[in-house]
Amino acid sequence: MDNKDRGLLKNVIFKATQLLFRTIDLNRMAQKMNIIAMSSGESNSSLCADLVWGYSEKEIMPREIFNKAISAVFEGRERCIPVGYDTFLTNIYGNYMELPPIEKQIAHHNITAYYKE
Structure with a gap:
């Protein structure tokens, strides 16, 4: 779904990102992000x-x-x-x-x- 107010470049980036994320296991990515965040300890x-x-x-x-x-x-x-x-x-x-x-x-x-x- 294109957003005409977003502009051509942003729409191209948006579509490319959509295609990329279809190949990634988002649950696994979320788990890795959580591990990284938790590893920093108390700030x-x-x-x-x-x-x-x-x-x-x-x-x-x-x-x-x-x-x-x-x-x-x-x-x-x-x-x-x-x-x-x-x-x-x-x-x-x-x-x-x-x-x-x-x-x-x-x-x-x-x-x-x-x-x-």
Whole structure:
């Protein structure tokens, strides 16, 4: 599925990546990534990051925002969320409580997700 807003180069890279990942055992890759992450042991860093989503430096956060979880209702369901959720969401999205203008409301992925009761 091509995304015309993404541009030719990004679409070519996207398609090539899709083909590459069809040949890779993703479960095994996830296990290896977990082993590497666990091998570093406890860190003295005051920062942590999850750099897989493409927000780059925006994903580097103060470590303490993930130290505890709290319960919150999200879309009618109770969920565990990081105690520093506001810091996290603000770093990634800016004013996340205000919807952008309709012309800027663009999906950045090409999946349709469903929740099954």
